Amino acid sequence: MSTPVLDLRNVGKAYFGTPVLAGVTFTIERGEVVALTGPNGSGKSTLLRCIIGRELPDTGAILFEGKPYQDALPELRAAVAAGMEPGDEFSDLTVREHLEFMARAHGNDDPDQVVSSVLTELALAKSADRFPFALSQGQRRRLGLASCLVRPRRLLILDEPEQNLDISGRAWLTDRIQDERAAGVAVLLASHDPALVRQVSDSVVELFVDNSDPTDDES
Numbered sequence: 001m002s003t004p005v006l007d008l009r010n011v012g013k014a015y016f017g018t019p020v021l022a023g024v025t026f027t028i029e030r031g032e033v034v035a036l037t038g039p040n041g042s043g044k045s046t047l048l049r050c051i052i053g054r055e056l057p058d059t060g061a062i063l064f065e066g067k068p069y070q071d072a073l074p075e076l077r078a079a080v081a082a083g084m085e086p087g088d089e090f091s092d093l094t095v096r097e098h099l100e101f102m103a104r105a106h107g108n109d110d111p112d113q114v115v116s117s118v119l120t121e122l123a124l125a126k127s128a129d130r131f132p133f134a135l136s137q138g139q140r141r142r143l144g145l146a147s148c149l150v151r152p153r154r155l156l157i158l159d160e161p162e163q164n165l166d167i168s169g170r171a172w173l174t175d176r177i178q179d180e181r182a183a184g185v186a187v188l189l190a191s192h193d194p195a196l197v198r199q200v201s202d203s204v205v206e207l208f209v210d211n212s213d214p215t216d217d218e219s
Contacts, residue, residue, distance in 0.1 A: 005186035011060035038207035081148035
């Protein structure tokens with residue numbers, strides 16, 4: 001049996017004593033798309049931040065290809081591409097410079113071709129010389145996706161990638177995620193779009209909001 005690309009075991013996280021995540025357990029195999037769903041406040045973004053190392057879980061374990069996930073390891077950073085919320089861009093780099101930097105940082109010494117291709121694919125070519133603050137929210141969302149596509153990846157993590165995309169953008173996103181699966185990339189996406197989830201996911205992990213009052217006496 002193959003080792004999962006991503007393996008979460010009883011992951012939990014709390015803020016100021018209030019649980020946000022509890023006992024989250026699932027795996028993602030090579031070439032599998034897993035959708036993370038649930039209402040606002042259920043911990044989807046928190047879980048993604050724990051997975052990529054921006055936050056530490058309080059309990060449980062996160063394994064990448066059978067080993068503890070350590071975002072400080074260069075080989076792990078080279079294997080995991082994460083498209084999170086707009087605002088992760090380098091503010092003093094243009095769109096093209098940002099993508100070239102990302103490609104070079106992950107081993108591509110001649111990124112012109114892949115950057116130009118991705119700019120065209122994501123309808124950012126006309127904005128290539130603009131700075132992120134001058135982009136619309138939809139363009140910034142596409143820039144975040146483009147940053148993932150100009151670099152190698154075995155795991156792709158996306159936080160509500162459909163947000164601020166128009167109908168054609170969402171159709172492109174559906175096709176692109178299916179292409180990632182076909183290329184053997186493991187994909188984890190948090191989404192509020194039932195149609196996207198239905199079209200691209202192999203399995204769904206649903207998170208819930210815990211509305212219980214910890215001060216209630218249950219004895």
